[in-house]
Amino acid sequence: MTAPPARIVDLGPDDDLFPAWCEVWAAVQRDDRPEDPPRPAQEHVALGRELVAPGGSRDGLHRAAVTGDAVVGALRVLLPLRDNPAVAFLDVAVHPVHRRRGLGTRLLAEGRAYAAERGRTLFISEVDEALPSSPGRAFAERHGWTCDLVETRRDLVLPVDADRLSALEAESARAGAGYEIRTWRDRTPDELLEDRALLERRMTTDAPHGDLPVEEEEWDGERIREYERSHVARGRTVLSAGAVTADGRLVAFTDLQVPLAQPGRASQAGTLVLREHRGHRLGARVKAAVLRDLAAQFPEVRRISTYNSDSNTPMVAVNEALGFVPAGHLSSWSLRL
CATH class of the missing domain: 3.40.630.30 (Gcn5-related N-acetyltransferase (GNAT))
Structure with a gap:
């Protein structure tokens, strides 16, 4: 029938x-x-x-x-x-x-x-490609969509190797000696809020986006608070670390999301260093700091997944230094009317 x-x-x-x-x-x-x-x-x-x-x-x-x-x-x-x-x-x-x-x-x-x-008039979608023969890729191609960005998923099995982490911390601390590293959970400190909004705005211009037809996003303190509330509502906690200059400006950050109902696998979300503060290993320092917080607060997390464009060589190098290994791809597709 x-x-x-x-x-x-x-x-x-x-x-x-x-x-x-x-x-x-x-x-x-x-x-x-x-x-x-x-x-x-x-x-x-x-x-x-x-x-x-x-x-x-x-x-x-x-x-x-x-x-x-x-x-x-x-x-x-x-x-x-x-x-x-x-x-x-x-x-x-x-x-x-x-x-x-x-x-x-x-x-x-x-x-x-x-x-x-x-x-x-611009449509965008993502396809998780665990294997090269992903049905999502075939579906997008069949309907005339264009692949504009491919990111590699990398996984880190925890606990992170102690010697790797200590070596990365020592090296990055020497390179970024003029910056303070601060950590927080779920809510950005008020005095860093507007700088955090600037970093999120710059994520849409400074991080690799391939050929995706997206423009700079508008972020302010209230939108950061909306973003933070949404994670709490979804049952996630977010561990964050940032690099702060001597005059109190937040110039780098990273977020690590932990689903509280299923804390076995965490997700490394955004990481960015403002362009004018690069070259001081701040990305490595904030990632190491948030890993330390994760081990102390959520030792049950056994794996972290992150996604990076292979063109983002500094961040890929940091992840590989920590022991992240490739585990598939995430492709972003667009259709223009």
Whole structure:
């Protein structure tokens, strides 16, 4: 018997079908990387509530492909509101047992139409490529998207080698003797908040972005606080370290995210040194500092994953010095109308 065609429905984070929508993503993640725990549903729920809350920096929607009572496909669209007015971020997932039925194509068309109605002409999506034969890559190529950036995922098995870490700390401390290293958790100290916003803005101009059609992002202290609140709502804690000049200016930072419900694997998020303060091994110093905090506060973390463009040779060198090893790729794709 032929299965009935799927219907496409809008979902909110508190709808009855939303847990099944989250499970589609979990099934895809288990299929792609069975050694990694999938993202908890709490993270999707928190992001969904963030999108419908007034005054935020993003808008968007969630839709599901439903057959009978089962959610078999998922779509999320994110629209920046403070910058990049032509850009829409699209994410599509189809449950592995329901692939090759045209569901992904339908959801992608839904996302494109929704974004185009809101004046968006540049679409961006990411593909986690655990293996070279990723179905996400084939899907993007089949629909005419362009691969603009490839980052290598690197994993560090913990505990980090003590001699490696001590050697890196000693070398970087000598090179950056004029800077103080400070650490914090979840909330940037008030006196560093505006500098932290500048660093986030510069992440969008100074870090490698390949050929992605993105413009500089608008960040201020309130947007940093929104970013921090969103991580707490998603059930993550964020350990941060920064380099501060003698006159109290924050000029480098790194964030390490730990999912509290599944603390076995942490994620190294953004790391940046302001261009005018490079050459003092500050990236290495802040990474070493946050690793020390992680070992003290969350010894149960057994692995850290990070993503870097291979063109970012200074950061790749720091990661390799710590013992990170390649574990696949993350590719970013765009479609221009």
